[in-house]
Amino acid sequence: MRSANITVRGATRSDLPGIEHHYGPLDNLGDSFCDVAKIQEIQFDWLVIGEIAGEYAGFLYWHLGEKPFFAPHIENFAHIREVQVLEKFQGQGVGRELTVYALDKLKALGTKDVFLATSETNNPARHLYESLGFTQLRKQILYALRINRPP
Numbered sequence: 001m002r003s004a005n006i007t008v009r010g011a012t013r014s015d016l017p018g019i020e021h022h023y024g025p026l027d028n029l030g031d032s033f034c035d036v037a038k039i040q041e042i043q044f045d046w047l048v049i050g051e052i053a054g055e056y057a058g059f060l061y062w063h064l065g066e067k068p069f070f071a072p073h074i075e076n077f078a079h080i081r082e083v084q085v086l087e088k089f090q091g092q093g094v095g096r097e098l099t100v101y102a103l104d105k106l107k108a109l110g111t112k113d114v115f116l117a118t119s120e121t122n123n124p125a126r127h128l129y130e131s132l133g134f135t136q137l138r139k140q141i142l143y144a145l146r147i148n149r150p151p
């Protein structure tokens with residue numbers, strides 16, 4: 001059920017320990033679409049924190065880039081790299097609030113094109129993004145080949 005106590009705000013360096021504590025278990029190595037490793041390198045105005053009743057609940061971060069390789073005709077774009085909500089706070093509206101906040105900020109910055117990726121089977125994420133107007137651009141194939149088998 002949606003919480004009435006959600007706050008979304010820009011981050012500061014002091015938020016990093018809370019995020020690190022969170023993304024240890026959530027950094028799903030099997031999911032090539034999730035990428036939290038670069039969060040230490042980003043600008044804090046690209047990082048957003050969600051809280052419920054003052055308690056850390058999740059984060060979102062984006063980066064700004066130019067001429068994405070999959071659409072080189074686009075000059076400036078934003079890539080929402082990660083949206084993560086603590087399991088205990090999922091389904092209460094934090095993911096939506098984080099994403100809406102980010103889109104408002106990006107709009108105010110003059111960004112026209114926003115990209116993000118998630119896996120085909122991530123129904124909560126797909127529902128969220130599609131309900132906000134994102135449409136599918138292309139599919140990515142995750143290949144695997146084990147080349148060093150034990151004899």
Ligand SMILES: CC(C)(COP(=O)(O)OP(=O)(O)OC[C@H]1O[C@@H](n2cnc3c(N)ncnc32)[C@H](O)[C@@H]1OP(=O)(O)O)[C@@H](O)C(=O)NCCC(=O)NCCS
Nearest residue numbers: 083084085090091092093094095096118123124125127128
């Ligand atoms: C995906 C994620 C960010 C969504 O955040 P959330 O706070 O749980 O989502 P919200 O409560 O804001 O709900 C967003 C929408 O998704 C829907 N939703 C939630 N769980 C769902 C599910 N299991 N199946 C389908 N839709 C679902 C909600 O109903 C809501 O839609 P509505 O407003 O039309 O009712 C969160 O579940 C999460 O952190 N998942 C693990 C990490 C992840 O997969 N991140 C995204 C891609 S890397």
